Amino acid sequence: MTMTSIKLKRILEERLADPGYHTSYNRDKDRFRIEWKESKQGITITMPNVIAKYNERGETAIDDLVEHITEALRIMNEEHYLTGMEKDIYPVIRSTSFPTETKAGKKLVFLDHTAETRIFYALDLGKSYRLIDDVMLKEERWSKERIHEMALFNIRSLSTDYKMDQVAGNDFYFIATQDGYDASRVLNEAFLEEMKANSKGELAISVPHQDVLILGDIQNKTGYDILAQMTMKFFAEGRIPVTSLSFIYDNKKLEPIFILAKNRPKKK
Template sequence: MKMTSLKLKQILQERLSDTRYHTSYNRDKDTFRVEWKESRQGITITLPNVVAKYNQRGQEAIEELVEHITEALRIMNEEHQLAGMEKNIFPVIRATSFPNKTKANKELINREHTAETRVYYALDLGKSYRLIDKDLLESEGWTEDRINEIATFNLRSLDCDYNKDTVAGNDFYFIAKQDGYDASRILNEAFLEEMKANMKGEMAVAVPHQDVFIIADIQNKTGYDILAQMNMKFFAEGRIPITSLPFIYEDKQLEPVFILAKNKPENN
C-alpha cells in the first residue's frame, strides 16, 4: 500500500497513543505534533518528509521516527543536572546558522570557532543528548569557562581511529565513529598537531556534517578539487549538516579554502 500523509498520521496516532501525550494534525501545513499534556512541550513532524523516507526505506523509517519522538519527549520531561555528570559533557560543532536559543526560548551556551562553525555543549544522555542552556548552567552555579574546560578534556578521551583512502596521489583520513562527536574531533588540537606532523603536503580538514571528520593530506592541485567534491557530497547527505567548506590547517589556525585561494594568488 502506498504511504500517504493521512495514513502516516493514523500510524503515528496508534503508535503514540500514550495517555500522557496529546497529538494533533495541521492539515494546512501537513504536520503532526506530539506533546506532553501537562507542559505542552513537544515535537512537530513534517509528514511529507517522512513519507519520502518511507518510500526509500520502508518500515524502518517509521520505527526510527517513533524512537526519535519518544526519546525527544522523554528528555523534555526530565530534570537534568550537570553535577555528577561531568564525564558526559562534550562539545558539538554546528553551523553558524544554528539557533542560539531553544524552542522554549532558552539561550544555548556556545562560543565562536570559525566564520563557518560554532561550538555548543551537550549533556550526553545515552541514546541522545541535550544541548546545555544558560538556565541549566546558572542553576548549577557553573561558568562557561568551566563547561568548556570539562567538555574539551572529555573530547580528548575519545579515540581518533580513522580509515585512510588515497585518491590521485592525495591521502584522505575519515573518522566516523557514529558517537555524535565525530565532527567535534576538529577541536582536539593535540590530535590535529599529531596529524600535521605526519603530512607530506598541506593539511586540510572538513566537517561536512556531525557524523564525520575528514583530514586531507593535499599533495597536488587535484587534491583540493577532490576534497571539495567529497565534502559537498557528505554535506548534502548529512543528518545534521555543518559546512560544505573545507579548511586549511596551518599554525593551529583554520581558514576556509575559498578564502585561502583568494588571498594566495599563484606566482607566475
C-alpha cells in the same frame, strides 16, 4: 504499501499512544505534532520528509522515527543536572545559522569557533543528548569556561580511529563512529597536531555534518577539488549539516579555503 500523510498520521497515533501525550495534524502545512499535555513541549514532524524516507527504507524509517520521538520526549520531561555528570559533557559543532535559543526561549551556551562554525555543549544522555543552556549553568553556578574546558577534556578521550582512502595522489581520512561527536573531534588539538606532523602536504579539514570528520593530506591541486566534491556530497546528505567549506589547518588555526572544482579526475 503506498504511504500517504493520512496513513502515516494514523500509524504515528497508534505507535505513540500515551495518556500523557497530545497529538495534532495540520493538514495545510502537512505537519504532525506530538507534545506533552502538561508542558506543551513537543516535536513537529514534516510528513513529506518521513514519507520520502519510508519510500527509500520502508518500515525501518518509521521505527527509527518513533524511537527518536520517544527519546526526545523523554528528555524534555526530565530534570537534568551537570553536577555528577562531568564526564558526560561534550562539545558539538554547529553552523553559525544554528539557533542560539531553544523553542522555550532559553539561551544556549556556545562559543564562536570559525567564521562558519560555533561550539555548543551537550549533556550526553545515552541514546541522545541535551544542549546545555544558560539556565542550567546559573542553577549550578557553573561558568562557560568550566563547561568549555570540561568538554575539550572529554572529547580527547574519544577514539580517533579513521578509515583512509587514497585518491589521485592524495590521502583522505574519515572519522565516522556515529556517536554524535564525530565532527567535534576537530577540537582535539593533539590529534590534529599529530595528523599535521605526519602529513606529506597541506592538512585540510572538513566538517560537512555532525557525524563525520574528514581530513585530507593534500599533495597536489587535484586534491583540493576532490575534497570540495566530497565535502559537498556529505553536506547535502547529513542529518545535521554544518558547513560545505573546508579549512586549512596551520599554526593550530583553521582557515577557510574556497575551492573551485575545475580539476575533477577524469573517469576512465
